[in-house]
Amino acid sequence: MSYNWIHAEEFSMNSFLLLDRWIIEMICRDYRGWAEFADNLGIALAYNPAVAWYFMHKSPESKTYVDQIIAKAPGNLTADEVRRAEVFVLQAMETSVVYAYPEVMNRNCNYIYDWDKERLLELADFTDKIVLDIGSGTGRLAFAAAEQAKFVYASEPTGSLREYMRDRIKREKISNMVVVDGTAECIPYADNSFDIVMSGHVVGDHYDLELNELARVVKNGGYLIDCIGDDDKHRRPDEELLRRGFEVFYHVSKSGGDIYRYRKQITK
Ligand SMILES: C[S@@+](CC[C@H](N)C(=O)[O-])C[C@H]1O[C@@H](n2cnc3c(N)ncnc32)[C@H](O)[C@@H]1O
Structure with missing residues (x-):
């Protein structure tokens, strides 16, 4: 379900660098049963190594999971395919991503x-x-x-x-x-x-x-x-x-x- 609090196409994966440990942990813990999300998160992190590094170091308890989903990501994706995965993850996590942008919260929520x-x-x-x-x-x-x-x-x-x-x-x-x-x-x-x-x-x-x-x-x-x-x-x-x-x-x-x-x- 989308609230349309953000338009994910306008946001980069770097948004996650602004979020706290409890949110990274929650993202890596609460959606493990949602295969489509895990696949897209794996691709988005595999192709954004700084964000993957942040996930693993900010939330050490998520490291094993992050390693696993990154290992499953195909290695030969086009820029468009990677962007589709990023947008999927950003939109799916919009209720958390929006916390990085308080002005957007006030405007869109x-x-x-x-x-x-x-x-x-x-x-x-x-x-x-x-x-x-x-x-x-x-x-x-x-x-x-x-x-x-x-x-x-x-x-x-x-x-x-x-x-x-x-x-x-x-x-x-x-x-x-x-x-x-x-x-x-x-x-x-x-x-x-x-x-x-x-x-x-x-x-x-x-x-x-x-x-x-x-x-x-x-x-x-x-x-x-x-x-x-x-x-x-x-x-x-x-x-x-x-x-x-x-x-x-x-x-x-x-x-x-x-x-x-x-x-x-x-x-x-
Ligand atoms: C949907 S927002 C609501 C913000 C504000 N209370 C309002 O109604 O405008 C939920 C807020 O709760 C915070 N939050 C999340 N988990 C929390 C917890 N366990 N205890 C306290 N606050 C929490 C989030 O960071 C976020 O700012």
Whole structure:
């Protein structure tokens, strides 16, 4: 399924040189059962030795796999055949490749550009609150919260996105927001540190692990918020969040999507 967040023909394999270890590892781990992808990745890496070197050194746990798929790549391909393989890989990995280009994310990802910050601000009173945003991306939620909050910590595991947010903070002279590394599974803060812990399009791979960790760092009486952006998708409420006691807020987006946002007050 393509989101059309990038037009792969416009991108080079060098895009992968801008991505972090966890993404390279994920690309080499999660798609092993997809033979067409593995074949194309093998060709793309075989004919881009610097990118192959980066994959193996940035993610040593992927080295054996990268060696294997490169070994299977035919040695006599034309430039057009190689480019077709590169474009296949870039398009298939567009949701990761786009992290290397935050401006493209803001421009092409409808969940970001079609979103109204009031959708977040109406979920809680952010005034004077200490807020943590998990998996901030380009900072859709974090910058909105910073307009009202006392202080916002924007946590993001992708380096290019952290740099993008730091540049924007500097450019706009924002004094109540910092950008930090971290994941939902391992938040580098002490228990009970925040009034509000929020995220969007992040929680869902490992509900218990992620939500326990988010709840750990929320103060007694504080809120967990899951606020996805607006898009055109038809979806149902997240049963896993409802089962865990989240309130749900529904609206139809401008492009006709079903948007559900979630909030839970944490009592300790
Ligand atoms: C689809 S983007 C959403 C960005 C932002 N929250 C928003 O809604 O605009 C998902 C973000 O989560 C980050 N991410 C990926 N895995 C993560 C994890 N395990 N914990 C925290 N963030 C993660 C990605 O780097 C990316 O910035």
